[in-house]
Amino acid sequence: MAKVTVTLDAELVVEVMVLAGVGSPQDAVEVVVRDYIARGHRTEERTELTDRNLRETDVKPQEPQG
Template sequence: MPKVTVSLDAELVVEVMVLAGVGSPQDAVELVVRDYVARGHRTEARAAAREEPRAEREVTPPEPQG
Protein backbone atom coordinates (compact mmCIF):
# COMPACT_ATOMS: atom_id res chain seq x y z
CA MET A 1 0.00 0.00 0.00
CA PRO A 2 1.38 3.46 -0.81
CA LYS A 3 2.44 5.63 2.12
CA VAL A 4 1.66 9.29 2.77
CA THR A 5 3.74 11.71 4.81
CA VAL A 6 1.86 14.32 6.86
CA SER A 7 3.28 17.05 9.08
CA LEU A 8 1.50 17.50 12.40
CA ASP A 9 2.02 19.63 15.48
CA ALA A 10 4.34 17.76 17.86
CA GLU A 11 2.17 18.49 20.93
CA LEU A 12 -0.85 17.02 19.16
CA VAL A 13 1.04 13.86 18.28
CA VAL A 14 2.40 13.47 21.80
CA GLU A 15 -1.11 13.81 23.20
CA VAL A 16 -2.36 11.14 20.80
CA MET A 17 0.53 8.88 21.79
CA VAL A 18 -0.33 9.26 25.49
CA LEU A 19 -4.05 8.69 24.95
CA ALA A 20 -3.45 5.67 22.71
CA GLY A 21 -0.76 4.29 25.01
CA VAL A 22 1.63 3.91 22.08
CA GLY A 23 5.31 4.83 21.98
CA SER A 24 5.56 5.47 18.25
CA PRO A 25 4.11 8.63 16.65
CA GLN A 26 3.41 6.72 13.44
CA ASP A 27 1.51 3.96 15.26
CA ALA A 28 -0.46 6.43 17.37
CA VAL A 29 -1.67 8.47 14.40
CA GLU A 30 -2.44 5.30 12.43
CA LEU A 31 -4.56 3.98 15.32
CA VAL A 32 -6.54 7.21 15.47
CA VAL A 33 -7.17 7.21 11.72
CA ARG A 34 -8.19 3.52 11.69
CA ASP A 35 -10.54 4.10 14.64
CA TYR A 36 -12.10 7.09 12.87
CA VAL A 37 -12.71 5.06 9.71
CA ALA A 38 -14.14 2.10 11.65
CA ARG A 39 -16.45 4.42 13.59
CA GLY A 40 -17.71 5.85 10.31
CA HIS A 41 -18.48 2.37 8.99
CA ARG A 42 -20.35 1.47 12.19
CA THR A 43 -22.38 4.67 11.94
CA GLU A 44 -23.29 3.92 8.33
CA ALA A 45 -24.36 0.40 9.27
CA ARG A 46 -26.57 1.65 12.12
CA ALA A 47 -28.15 4.28 9.89
CA ALA A 48 -28.89 1.69 7.21
CA ALA A 49 -30.40 -0.68 9.80
CA ARG A 50 -32.70 2.08 11.07
CA GLU A 51 -33.86 3.00 7.57
CA GLU A 52 -34.82 -0.55 6.53
CA PRO A 53 -37.66 -1.11 9.04
CA ARG A 54 -38.99 2.36 8.31
CA ALA A 55 -39.18 1.55 4.59
CA GLU A 56 -40.94 -1.76 5.34
CA ARG A 57 -43.55 0.01 7.49
CA GLU A 58 -44.36 2.44 4.71
CA VAL A 59 -45.06 -0.44 2.30
CA THR A 60 -47.25 -2.41 4.73
CA PRO A 61 -50.84 -1.16 4.73
CA PRO A 62 -52.26 -0.18 8.13
CA GLU A 63 -54.31 -2.72 10.06
CA PRO A 64 -58.07 -2.20 9.74
CA GLN A 65 -59.59 -0.89 12.95
CA GLY A 66 -62.97 -2.08 13.94
Protein backbone atom coordinates (compact mmCIF):
# COMPACT_ATOMS: atom_id res chain seq x y z
CA MET A 1 0.00 0.00 0.00
CA ALA A 2 1.24 3.50 -0.80
CA LYS A 3 2.32 5.70 2.10
CA VAL A 4 1.52 9.38 2.61
CA THR A 5 3.38 11.86 4.77
CA VAL A 6 1.28 14.47 6.54
CA THR A 7 2.43 17.29 8.82
CA LEU A 8 0.19 17.82 11.86
CA ASP A 9 0.32 19.98 14.96
CA ALA A 10 2.16 18.06 17.70
CA GLU A 11 -0.41 18.93 20.39
CA LEU A 12 -3.18 17.55 18.20
CA VAL A 13 -1.33 14.28 17.65
CA VAL A 14 -0.46 13.92 21.35
CA GLU A 15 -4.12 14.42 22.27
CA VAL A 16 -5.15 11.74 19.77
CA MET A 17 -2.48 9.41 21.15
CA VAL A 18 -3.83 9.85 24.68
CA LEU A 19 -7.47 9.43 23.65
CA ALA A 20 -6.73 6.41 21.47
CA GLY A 21 -4.41 4.86 24.05
CA VAL A 22 -1.56 4.29 21.61
CA GLY A 23 2.09 5.16 21.92
CA SER A 24 2.92 5.96 18.33
CA PRO A 25 1.84 9.08 16.42
CA GLN A 26 1.53 7.00 13.25
CA ASP A 27 -0.74 4.47 14.97
CA ALA A 28 -2.85 7.23 16.54
CA VAL A 29 -3.55 8.92 13.24
CA GLU A 30 -4.26 5.57 11.59
CA VAL A 31 -6.77 4.68 14.33
CA VAL A 32 -8.59 7.97 13.80
CA VAL A 33 -8.73 7.57 10.03
CA ARG A 34 -9.94 3.97 10.24
CA ASP A 35 -12.62 4.98 12.77
CA TYR A 36 -13.77 7.82 10.52
CA ILE A 37 -14.11 5.45 7.57
CA ALA A 38 -15.96 2.84 9.66
CA ARG A 39 -18.41 5.50 10.88
CA GLY A 40 -19.05 6.54 7.30
CA HIS A 41 -19.85 2.96 6.32
CA ARG A 42 -22.20 2.54 9.29
CA THR A 43 -23.97 5.78 8.38
CA GLU A 44 -24.37 4.62 4.78
CA GLU A 45 -25.90 1.35 5.97
CA ARG A 46 -28.39 3.13 8.25
CA THR A 47 -29.43 5.69 5.65
CA GLU A 48 -29.70 3.02 2.96
CA LEU A 49 -32.19 1.07 5.08
CA THR A 50 -34.18 4.24 5.78
CA ASP A 51 -34.17 5.19 2.10
CA ARG A 52 -35.27 1.68 1.10
CA ASN A 53 -38.11 1.72 3.65
CA LEU A 54 -39.27 5.13 2.43
CA ARG A 55 -39.27 3.94 -1.18
CA GLU A 56 -41.29 0.85 -0.25
CA THR A 57 -43.80 3.04 1.60
CA ASP A 58 -44.14 5.35 -1.41
CA VAL A 59 -44.74 2.40 -3.78
CA LYS A 60 -47.59 0.86 -1.77
CA PRO A 61 -51.05 2.05 -2.87
CA GLN A 62 -52.67 4.36 -0.41
CA GLU A 63 -56.02 3.62 1.21
CA PRO A 64 -58.90 5.74 -0.03
CA GLN A 65 -59.42 8.76 2.13
CA GLY A 66 -62.61 10.53 2.87
